[in-house]
Amino acid sequence: MIELGESKRDPYLANLKVGVVVPAAGSGQRMEGKPKPFLQLDGQPVLRHVLNLFLSYSWVKDVVVALPEKQFQEQPFWLKQDPKVQGVLGGATRRDSVWNAIQVLSEDLDLVIVHDGARPLTSQKTILDCVKNASEGPGAVAGIRVVDTLKTTDKANQVLETLDRKGVWRAQTPQVFTYDLLFDAYHKAIQNDWIASDDSIIVKKAGGQVRMVESSGSNFKITVPTDLDLAEAILTRYRF
Ligand code: CTP
Numbered sequence: 001m002i003e004l005g006e007s008k009r010d011p012y013l014a015n016l017k018v019g020v021v022v023p024a025a026g027s028g029q030r031m032e033g034k035p036k037p038f039l040q041l042d043g044q045p046v047l048r049h050v051l052n053l054f055l056s057y058s059w060v061k062d063v064v065v066a067l068p069e070k071q072f073q074e075q076p077f078w079l080k081q082d083p084k085v086q087g088v089l090g091g092a093t094r095r096d097s098v099w100n101a102i103q104v105l106s107e108d109l110d111l112v113i114v115h116d117g118a119r120p121l122t123s124q125k126t127i128l129d130c131v132k133n134a135s136e137g138p139g140a141v142a143g144i145r146v147v148d149t150l151k152t153t154d155k156a157n158q159v160l161e162t163l164d165r166k167g168v169w170r171a172q173t174p175q176v177f178t179y180d181l182l183f184d185a186y187h188k189a190i191q192n193d194w195i196a197s198d199d200s201i202i203v204k205k206a207g208g209q210v211r212m213v214e215s216s217g218s219n220f221k222i223t224v225p226t227d228l229d230l231a232e233a234i235l236t237r238y239r240f
């Protein structure tokens with residue numbers, strides 16, 4: 001797989017037009033009701049780390065961030081610093097936020113990367129692996145294989161059975177698709193009110209193919225308060 005330096009010279013990537021959609025409009029119910037993309041991490045907001053993951057690529061042409069009402073009305077200065085970035089008002093669910101963002105993307109894009117605004121530790125390798133995979137056909141979803149033994153339980157936590165974890169993954173973002181596939185799939189999802197916690201559910205349901213791309217555990221989504229400490233520890237240790 002390609003490394004960052006190599007990719008900057010990669011003539012194929014250089015010819016791609018890629019858009020980025022960042023759903024960042026959640027209310028952070030599991031984070032004491034604080035919107036996670038606007039919490040401070042190592043001296044800057046989580047969302048600023050996320051934008052920095054993508055903005056240095058010349059093939060990233062357009063970045064649309066779905067924002068909560070408050071941040072949409074009073075957009076922070078750092079969101080307006082790069083002309084590639086624009087904010088839209090998010091929706092009631094992640095699905096609605098992503099759809100609001102997709103609709104304002106420019107239409108001449110080859111690929112669209114959807115990346116959570118609460119996932120700041122994604123490696124450049126994972127981004128590039130997903131983009132390369134998606135440019136070869138099926139949609140590409142970053143994820144990790146499940147390593148723990150999986151149990152199902154009843155309401156009293158009594159174990160019912162142990163599941164076979166072979167072929168079971170935890171899906172993360174980036175999730176990368178061709179523009180047409182993503183737009184058409186989301187259009188159908190909104191028309192038919194499909195419930196979906198990620199983009200690949202929608203693309204699969206609309207008939208598209210999706211392939212998992214092995215990422216790493218450090219690409220976790222900041223979800224609960226201790227995740228911020230963990231992210232800070234990883235960032236200050238590795239400075240990537
Ligand atoms: N998101 C969004 N619009 C929503 C809900 C979520 O743009 N209506 C975004 C979040 O801001 C986050 C990503 O989707 O970047 C993943 O969602 P999640 O981790 O569930 O964030 P929240 O919904 O904010 O958190 P919680 O579920 O704990 O309330």
Ligand code: MG
Pocket residue numbers: 026
């Ligand atoms: Mg949520």
